Amino acid sequence: MAMGLGWMECIFAVPVRIAAFNLYQGVEDPGSAAYEATRAILQRVNADIVGVVEANGATQSNFNTLAASLGYAHTYYSPQGPMDTTLRTAVMSRWPITYTNAVQSPPGAKEMTRANGIVVVDVPGTTQDPTLVVVHYKALGSSAESFRRAIEIRRTVEALQNLGKGGSSNVFVIGDFNLVGSSPVRFDELPSTGLPSSYQLGSDVSFPVLYQTNPDFFFSGIGMGKASMLQADGDPRTFNTGGVLDYIVTSQTVLNRGFQAEIYNSAKDAGYAGLQKSGSPLPTSTSSTASDHYLIFGDFQMDNASPLETWITGFGLTGSLAELGADPDGDGLNNAGEYAFGTSPVDASSRPVTQSSVTGGIKITYLQRSGVTYAVKSATDLAVGFTGSVISSRSIPQPDGLPSGYEQYEATLTIGTKGFLKVEATVP
Numbered sequence: 001m002a003m004g005l006g007w008m009e010c011i012f013a014v015p016v017r018i019a020a021f022n023l024y025q026g027v028e029d030p031g032s033a034a035y036e037a038t039r040a041i042l043q044r045v046n047a048d049i050v051g052v053v054e055a056n057g058a059t060q061s062n063f064n065t066l067a068a069s070l071g072y073a074h075t076y077y078s079p080q081g082p083m084d085t086t087l088r089t090a091v092m093s094r095w096p097i098t099y100t101n102a103v104q105s106p107p108g109a110k111e112m113t114r115a116n117g118i119v120v121v122d123v124p125g126t127t128q129d130p131t132l133v134v135v136h137y138k139a140l141g142s143s144a145e146s147f148r149r150a151i152e153i154r155r156t157v158e159a160l161q162n163l164g165k166g167g168s169s170n171v172f173v174i175g176d177f178n179l180v181g182s183s184p185v186r187f188d189e190l191p192s193t194g195l196p197s198s199y200q201l202g203s204d205v206s207f208p209v210l211y212q213t214n215p216d217f218f219f220s221g222i223g224m225g226k227a228s229m230l231q232a233d234g235d236p237r238t239f240n241t242g243g244v245l246d247y248i249v250t251s252q253t254v255l256n257r258g259f260q261a262e263i264y265n266s267a268k269d270a271g272y273a274g275l276q277k278s279g280s281p282l283p284t285s286t287s288s289t290a291s292d293h294y295l296i297f298g299d300f301q302m303d304n305a306s307p308l309e310t311w312i313t314g315f316g317l318t319g320s321l322a323e324l325g326a327d328p329d330g331d332g333l334n335n336a337g338e339y340a341f342g343t344s345p346v347d348a349s350s351r352p353v354t355q356s357s358v359t360g361g362i363k364i365t366y367l368q369r370s371g372v373t374y375a376v377k378s379a380t381d382l383a384v385g386f387t388g389s390v391i392s393s394r395s396i397p398q399p400d401g402l403p404s405g406y407e408q409y410e411a412t413l414t415i416g417t418k419g420f421l422k423v424e425a426t427v428p
Helices: 033-045 057-069 143-162 216-222 252-257 286-290 307-316
Strands: 015-022 049-056 074-077 087-093 097-102 117-121 131-136 171-176 185-187 209-211 224-226 246-251 260-264 295-301 321-323 338-341 362-369 373-378 389-395 406-414 421-426
Touching: 015 033, 015 131, 015 171, 015 246, 033 057, 033 260, 033 286, 033 295, 049 057, 049 131, 049 171, 057 074, 057 087, 074 097, 074 117, 087 117, 087 131, 131 143, 143 171, 143 185, 143 209, 143 216, 216 224, 224 252, 246 252, 246 295, 252 295
Parallel strands: 015 049, 131 171
Antiparallel strands: 015 295, 049 087, 074 087, 097 117, 117 131, 171 246, 185 209, 224 246, 260 295, 321 338, 338 421, 362 406, 373 421, 389 406
16 A cells, blocks of 8 residues: 555554452352353453453363353463462463462461462563453452551552553453441551461561552553543442542553543443444443442553554554544434544644645544444534545455454545544444
């Protein structure tokens, strides 16, 4: 293809969808209502990597069956924890898992409730493979439990530092943080009551120990912070009886690239716009049948991209799309999903498009997820001032290094000084 902006010449922001799901006491038997609801939610969200919390050691075979049925060829199960010998954390991945470990206390200490798993996933199309820690910190809100959480998060931070990971890496700490109780709290000594008799604090810990219910307090020192997310209607709860227990904490570099994240609640699926999903909206009771927690997920980029490329690859749902709401132009396609680039009109003069010689137009390339049909149209009927039109859109030969699960397309269009394009996506 005769374009100045060639595939190998640009920096592609490889998109990855990451999810975390706290399942109540593990994966239940195949065929049970909870199993089928869990499977339906994972299929609907269609994440590339899934962290599973409360992956019961006794139901690992069910976990393996579930992963295989969804096409996740690579899995990891954390080892038995030092105090909770039942619950584990686990990972399902479309791509190979190249490193595994678990967050542990230092020699001579016994602090961790569970051995929270660490993995590195080999994501195609990038050398910046993500590191994920799937966590399930100590639950409940007593003073002793808050102290234990503070130490467990400290050990998580230390584990990442030992791996050389932080704010400039693709690092994700995902799962059930259980950050409840009084906040802030200062501990000048061990809590006098409530600690297990076998609890042994590491000799490297000095007082005071500080605790807060905001994960940013613990992770900002290594350049990480929480990814903001809400249910599709704006509800912040991740626990279905109230409260925010589950988070995705990631590197500041990842946050700066732009992302989209959501708390999936099937009760809101059909009635509100949200992130792009696979298949049809699920029955309203699906989430409550699957677990007492809602699944959380986000679309993140593994590499930096130029503003122009982010704009173009927005077609591929890389996180640069803004939801326009249900059926903004009245064409009856609200269920398919209608999106526009960015959050403000694109100024073509400040983001020049390198083009081949096309009479009356320019050529751009964009990506789409396999199995999703996109129709690229002008948005002249939207109140966003698009002043051009799409001349044609066609599939083109696929370049080397294209991420798995995506196809590259080419569109020829005219464009004025400012404007949006509309993408109508139909998911089979």
